[in-house]
Amino acid sequence: MRAGVAVLAVIAILLSIWRLEAGRQGLTIAPFAIPDGPPATIYLALGAGPAPVVVVAHGFAGSRPLMEPFALALAHAGYVVVSFDFMGHGRNPRPMTGDVTTINGTTRLLQDELRRVAEAALAHPRADGRLAYLGHSMASDIIIRAAEDTPPVQAVVAVSAFSQAVTRESPPNLLLISGEWEGMLRDEALRMVRLTDPGAAEGQLVGAVAEGTARQAIFAPKVEHVGVLYAPSALDAATRWLDATFARGGAQPAQARGGWILLLLAGITAVAWPLARALPAERGPPSAPLPRRIFLIVALFPAVVVPLVLAPFDIRLLPVLVADYLALHFAAYGALTLLLLARAGRLVGQFPARVWPLAGLVAVVALAGFGLALDRYVANFLPHPGRVAVIAGLALGAVPYFLGDALLTEAGRAPLWRVLVVRGAFLLSLLLAVALNFDRLMFLLIILPVILLFYLLFGTMAGWIGRRTGLAAVAGLGFGLVLAWSLGVTFPMFA
Template identity: 65%
Template sequence: MRRLIALLCLVIIGLSVWQLEADRAGLTITPLPVEGGTPATLFLRDGAGAAPVVVIAHGFAGSRQLMEPFALTLAQAGYVVASFDFEGHGRNPRPMSGDVSTIDGTTRLLMEETARVARAALAHPRADGRLAYLGHSMASDVVVRQSLDSPPGDAVIAISMFSEAVSADAPRNLLVIAGEWETMLAEEAVKALRLADPQASAGDVVGDPAQGTGRRAVIAPKVEHVGVLYSATALNAARDWLDASFGRDSAGPVAQRGGWIAALLLATVGLAWPLARWLPAGTGPALPPLSAGRVLVAALAPALSVPLALAPFEIRVLPVLVADYLVLHLGLYGLMTLALLWYWGQLHGQFPKRIWWIAAAVAIFGIAVLGGAIDRYVASFLPHAGRMVIIAGLALGAMPFLLADGILTEGGKARLWRVVLVRVAFLGSLGLAVALNFSALFFLLIILPVIVLFFLLFGTMSGWVGRRTGLPAAGGLGLGLVLAWALGVTFPMFDAAAF
């Protein structure tokens, strides 16, 4: 059975990679040198003539990889496409800085970086001098404002937009795209359209794109804030809008990558099951069973006490937003849970010598194999040197937390209610921390979906390892490194002195 499942997973992985790489066929994809060292990528269709430049900017905690569906689609349509990592994001070693509360602070610095990328792309021999900006979420405001600055934009595509810079006649040729399930931003898209025509509805075209006065709002069906980036409706609307703005009639495939990315990630996770079956089998130590009452105490005591204990303190050492708090929260949470488990005799026999190489195998698979797929097709997962210190710091909290989680959930062997209780209690603990200090910790809300996804994907793999080896601590330690790595490469770096 394990060979059959391994073969099936490998076939799905191979097919997914083949399909995803096919989106790059016929394109030349190279680094774009930018003043100041901003990491940027240039996408050109082989054999195409001179064309307008499209500068693509990602949102908060994003990276170039996340915007590739638009980059590939527009490059296949013949546009000169430049995508880049904002400061503090992805491969960009320079941290974000400036005052996040004012337009002349962080926003101005991001606009200047976008302008440098635009100038570099416009200098390419294939650029015909015309320019469009495309931005998602945080970058929607940046590209709207930058299009009104220098170099100015002839068209703007703002995805999941929130911007106070939009007026009845500016910026030129504005297309606003939002997902149906991001309700507030979908309303914002229609609101921006109705600044130009109070009677207009989503899908209508107001003004004349050929004259620079066009405006449209498109609601992509059945997608949310991230799913909108993979929506065929959004991709087609963006290409058609640029064609209308620049008088072009583009052809070429639309990079519908979401389904294949999901298949690749699920098959890679699935491959961990037969691989886990090759680990040495074990039954684990004979331990006294935990009563339901003790499980409740172990799950709820740290969930309530850790946020309350940390609420009075504000520590900023690591150059990543809320990372310092997260290290303390994870670490104290894990140590408190481990202390309870030790008191109840649950740590006896959990750490034989073989646990270390099993934990290393879990970490290598999570970081190198699954992380490699994520880095290639989803989001930046390969850190630059400056992030290694952040990853090491986060590991001090993540490893005891997931070690305790693994033992408390018995490496996936515990009943479902117990696993759900333990994980929901932790998520609730982060929510309580935000409620106690919203102004300082609201960025933690961004991490909640990441942790849910982490539990679903990596927690499943850890369960297979724990059930096979009888050593839930092995999966916990390995996943601690993976979680530290994932958070360390995801959250934007920020100059603590400027924040």
């Protein structure tokens, strides 16, 4: 059975890579040097002539790979596409600066960075002098505001948009795309369209494309804030909108990449099962589970106490937005959990000598397997030197937290209800922290999907490893390092 699972997993991995790489066929994809500008990538269709430039910008905690579905679709349609990493994001070593609470602070600096990218892209030999912007979430406000400045812009595609800068006249030819499950952002998109026509409905085109006054708010079905970036309907709508603006045509339907990415991640996860079965087997009988009363105390007490204790403090330990708080929340949560487990006598015998090399092996294999796939197809996963200290700081919190999680879930043996209580309690503790200090910690809400994905993928693998070895600490230590790395490359750097 182990060999059969391994074969199926490898087939899933190879098939998904083949399909994802097919989306790059027919294009030249290369680094794009910008003097005094951010790291960027240019996408060009082979054999195409001069064409309008589309600058693609990611949202908060995003990076170039996250926006690649749009970059590929537009490049296949013949556009000169340039995608880049905003300051503090991805592989951009320059941290975000300025006041994030004012329009003339960080927002203005991000606009300046976008403008430098646009000017460099317009100087490319394949550029025909015309320009459009496409941006997601945070970047939607940046591109809408930048459209009021030079260089002149002919169209704007704002995905999951929010902005107070839209007027009846600006920006020109504005398409607003939201996910069906983004209720508040769909309302915001409709509000912007109704500045031109108060009676406009969702999906209705108002204004005239030829005059640059067009407005439309649409939604991609059955997706949310990130899924909208992979929705073929969203990709096709953006291409058609720009084709109408620039009087072009002939674009092919966009490739559905999201499903192949999920298959790739599922295949990599599945490979972990036969690899886990190759680890040394458990020695001796498993320990008895914690009594229900003690389990509930250990699982729930930190969830309430930690956010209440940390709420009064303005924590600034790391040069990363809200990650300093998250690192301390992890550390306090993990330390309190481990203390309660120690009092219950559950740390004795959990750290034999073989734990440490096995935990290191788990971390290296997981980082290599998922890191390469995520970095190429999903989001930046390889840190620049400035992020090493951030990863180390997060590890001081993530390792004790995930170690406590692994012990409470009994090395993968705990009933499902106990697993849900343990992990649900932690997520609720983060939500409580945000509620107690929304203005400072609201960005933690953006990171919750990352933690949920981590639970789904790495929690599954942790169970396989724990059940095989009988050592919860192997998965706790190994995947604690992986969690620190994952979050350390995600949060924006901020000076």
